[in-house]
Amino acid sequence: MYAVTLLCDPANPKLDVALVDSLRNAWGGGDAQWLAVDEAAEFLVKTAPDNGPEVWKACQDQGVDLVIQPFENRRKKMLIADMDSTMIQQECIDELAAEAGVGARVAQITARAMNGELDFEEAIDARVGLLADLPETVIDHVLQTRITYMPGGAVLLSTMRAAGCYAALVSGGFTAFTAKVAAELGFNENRANTLEIVDGKLTGKVVRPILGQNAKLQALDEITSDMDITRDDAIAVGDGMNDLLMLSNAGTGVALHGKPALQAECDVRINFGDLTALLYLQGYAKSDFVTA
Secondary structure, eight states: OEEEEEEETTSSOOOOHHHHHHHHHHOOOOOOOEETTEEEEEEEEOOTTTTHHHHHHHHHTTTOOOEEEEETTTTTTTTEEETTTBSSSSSSHHHHHHTTHHHHHHHHHHHHTTTTTSSSHHHHHHHHHTTTTOTTTHHHHHHHHHHOOTTTHHHHHHHHTTTEEEEEEEEEEEHHHHHHHHHHOOOOEEEEEEEEEEETTTEEESSSSSSHHEEEEEEHHHHHHHOOOGGGGGGESSSGGGHHHHHHSSEEEEEEOOHHHHHHOEEEESSSOOTTHHHHHOOOOOOGGGOO
8 A cells, every 4th residue: 555645835735625636536545634734635545656756746836745655664663864954944064154254155065065966075074174263152153043943843853752753863064063953853862073173263174984975874774773673664854965875775765855966866755845744744643743
């Protein structure tokens, strides 16, 4: 069996009953279940429809995300998430760069790296090098004034943690940011890179080893092994090519407002929903949500 989920932007709920019913009828699905009025619905089909990709494109034109996935084991025991442009709305290194007056140069490198055009390690070295001599205090300033959370993140964490799930924040960003984000949202652990600081200033270097795409996959494997579960028991979310191995090896890998290169490699793409989409994909109804 396969679960067909349709959802839209919860800030502008406009999922049409007619769209849900027409797809259910065309694909011979079971009764539609509305997970949230005007926002998210699902139904089951016996086989994945052959025209799924074409229908996905048509739904995108209507501001609707369509996901078709195996029904078995879709409710996960673990969440593993990227941070920048996933759990927070910014790229932390870009915000530090803005404070250093090199924002445009660093943002350009970030965009190319997240779209898979540059080697991640080379890109992070180049960007951090431009931050040399920034005072350490700029990190707290950026956290307080520039960082905002992605909508739905707190509810996602609260709901999955209430269901007994483990949550890991694994980022190519920096521990100075992941520590606060993880604590605020309720992650069990966080892993990221460490900015080298000497005499109260950033040196422009990253402490080795650098956490990149392979390290994110390693985190998935280490944590699932420690929990005595499998990769299939995890749901992963990210937005850039640095997340590809993590997403493609987790049971469900979600490209959330993903860069074009990542979307081309992922089956599950959320372009209109927020982080609560990960709950709908697992079959949670809005009435099941746990507020932070």
